[in-house]
Amino acid sequence: MSSALRISREVSRVAGESTLEVVVEGGRARASYSSVLSLRNFEALTKGRRPSEVPYIASRICGVCSHAHFWASSLALEQALGIEVGEDLAAIRDVCNRLQLVQNHVVHLGLLVLPDYVSRERFEEHARLTLAANSYLLKALNALCGRLTNPVGYSLGRLLTPVGPRHLKAAADYLREARTYVAKLSEAILGLELPELEDPAPSYVALSQAAAVTVPTGGPYSLTTPRGTVELSEDNYRSVLHEVHAEYSNSRKCVLMGEPFFVGARARLLATRRDLPAGILRTLATNPFSNNYAQAVEALAAVDLLVEVLGELSSRALRLGSSSGTPRGSGLGVVEAPRGLLVHYYRVSRDGRVEEADIVTPTVMNTYHLELSAATLARDLARRGLGEGEVARYVEALVRAYDPCIPCAVHVVIRR
Amino acid sequence: MVRVYVDGVEVDVPEGSTVLEAASRAGRRVPTLCYLGGVFGEATCRVCVVKAGGRVVPACAYPVSEGLKVVTEDEELARLRRVSLELVLASHRVSCWSCFSKSSCRLLNVARELGVEGIPVCAECPLYGPSCLVARGEPCLGALTVAGCGALCPRSGTPCIGCRGYVSSERVWREAVDGLYRRYLKSLEDLRAAAGFFWTHLQPNLRRYLGGGP
């Protein structure tokens, strides 16, 4: 005999307001993850605007990963306008994006995830490390783009303020200071014992070049999945990444060519880091909780990569301009945001105004996968005889493993 | 030495000291505007008012006396200081975009301390003359936006989009539009577009300064 388990929780320690509902009944489980935030409809907000204004609006979709939206929208609009960004400027933008990725991971892991796993004392210890690392990362961001939320000094295809060896060296110095703390935090995360969960749909999607570049200079974009690479362009992205109705819920689910999938740090490592130790790779391949491991590995690797790149960039004269190519009238910007793949599409009219906009965020892409995993987890735990309260805690921890960002979730169904 | 009590804190100060000096020695901060230590303490601005000996007096000029009890902060003093500053601002033509004190404005410092709004971002922006974004033809809303951010965006080359809200004074609007924007911008259309980021709830009577539709 199985008693029904009904969980409905507002999830805390994630960005934004969201609710997870899980029902386990008769040996089967269903989960539904939805945003409590109202629809702010950024796509509609950009209509009729000039392209140069859009990145400043897009970056305000989310205050946590605002850079990713800024760069993704810039990429898409540059394509639409025929602006070809030079290598060095592209490299600096990539640095900014990756810096924010490290910052997001560090704060998420150290302050939002750890309380699920360790005692209060250990949490306080690590909180201090996290905050120290965060201070240096913020300084590095300030040196390159003014601030953490809503970067300044950049516009379509150009810099509005000089960025030179001074700024790059300062950022590198701050990153070096941060490294000790990031390394300690990373070690602590990798030492956590994660709950067991068999991924019901272990299909990852990430930019093929994610190890080297998170803000590619232009489409088409190559995505790596377990089944091989998929090329994403503005012509096919709506059919490659599209939304279907899930039979048990009102919300729209994102699928890649018909299948649920996940994005994020875990996906990026699986796609690009076959050099990792076999044990880690195995966990990454099979357990959704391991996204937190992946964030830890990725953050530390990113710090080292950034120090190297900044060192190289600050040691030579940079050519920070762009050139003009043929305007295409529309464009697709795909970047790796901290939580995974982020897609911005814009169409620009003849008189230079945005006519159409479409934004697909990583949190949306992950929602289906998150629900499937949560249902699987709840079902497994219920089978093992755990009560509602405990199951609820575990599924909440699972939600946090995905590091969802609800302000970004522009398409997730609204719960009134 | 004379013994006085500032907010209950006992301090001894040399004879001939002012209440402001005594307050400083007691570690209590009193906002000032015209006072300049060692040079000027003539109580003309009335911002540094405190309560001493049962009266409201200017701290920079009122002399200490044995046993004097001083209060440096309460609701009434806060209100009186605000009024003094508001009156000062009312007779001060705001033209921060071309002001000598740009980025080092004392009026702005005092206004922020007392919570009086009315001075725009130009007051804290170091771009002067031809380096001002508006002078370069950009639709920077700094001349109409409430100061307090250190002008981070303009100093990074990014025109201000008014995220701190607009200054409520009609006079500032008139000065900024006539004295700055109409001088350098070919049309106000770009400015209207910039105001469309955060100021869509612009009061109708201010719309007339920027013209055009919503």
Next chain:
Amino acid sequence: MRIAILGLSGCDGCQYNLVREDFLNFLRSRGIEVAYWPLVGAEEGSGEYDVALVEGSVISGRDLEVLKSVRSRSRVLVALGACATLGGVQAGLGFSRSLASYVRVDYYLRGCPVEVGEVLDLLDKLSRGLPAKFGERRFDHVERPTRVIADGLIELDGSKCITCGRCIEVCRRVGAHVLNYFRRGIETEVVTPYGEPFSKAGCVLCGLCAAYCPAGAVSYRLDIEEVLQGLREGSLVSAYVEPEALASLAESEGLTPQQVVAALKALGFRYVVVYDPLSELGRVDGVVVARSPAEERLLRRYLPEVRVELPRPAIPPGAVYVTQCLSWKAVGLRAITARELQLAIRRLNYPTLGEERPDSVLWVPGAAMRRVGSLDELRRSLGGGCGGLVLEVCPGGCLLGGGQPLTPCTDLGEVLARRRARLEELAKLGSEVARS
């Protein structure tokens, strides 16, 4: 004090920007309890709060319910950020409203994202029980005299004058007596005699009136943009900087002298020389040395019988003289004041400045001259012969000269002490540079 931090329909950026060391340390140091902050997992939810910081705008029915609930349970409600104060960028769609559209808001913390400093200031005041009440402006404009007195170098704009009288006092102290009050009541103006331009009114061009005006009403011509243009074009390559100017710039900007040199290089100067023309003058008997053309003018007017020597800076072409004294601009020298440089270097991102040494130091600190600070003091000292005397009339000396950077600090004694310390650091740096 119990606080709540939450968001309605926003991007969470304002809250997220509070997740940092300084904010959390501040809360701990004041014993402020964060009763409700779902972002970090503090989840009491339904209690009463002293202060509620609410970000995000009101879009849905749920937003409104939450807002009303929080308002009824909080003593103080603070609108955090542009969404809460203005409705946010999403207001463009028409259905997003600020908090104040529905409930009484006690304080506005503006910005997108907010300034963490302002959040800290507000919580600081509130935690000390201080009435940091936000109010509206009540007076917009008062008609007053708006006379402008200008001569191309110094200008007094009556429409900005707040008639505080600082300029009158400092001009009297210097001994020039150019400015005074005129008329009474609301008609009060600060003017030169008959409203004549400064140059006709006996002004010596010390610049102190401009330096001390708190309202920007007195100003002098700023040539900094021409200098920056010259650097861009390559017609200007070096800065010859007075030690007092460099030390004061360091003090006012919170930088070390080496960082100021780095800042000058970042502006485009190829060579930075610390230069004190006085050091080149040995002790000369029978002559009073004027520190600058301002003192020279004073001496010629009031002590015409005294022989005056004015050491004139010798700078090469392609160089600009950076000085603490405005008067050098009037004698055909390419000069800018430390104040002008302050304006320019503020465009730089200070934490990214390295440290650099001056390329050369033409300065002997503590040269064998005795400084006198006023004409009266000079008259008294002349009894003992005038050899080795240099007149510096700015109160506090050159470190508080009329062309020095503007400072918000009103305790000039403190400022002077800090600048003296920087000057000593610079002297040490100078001897290192001289040795190498």
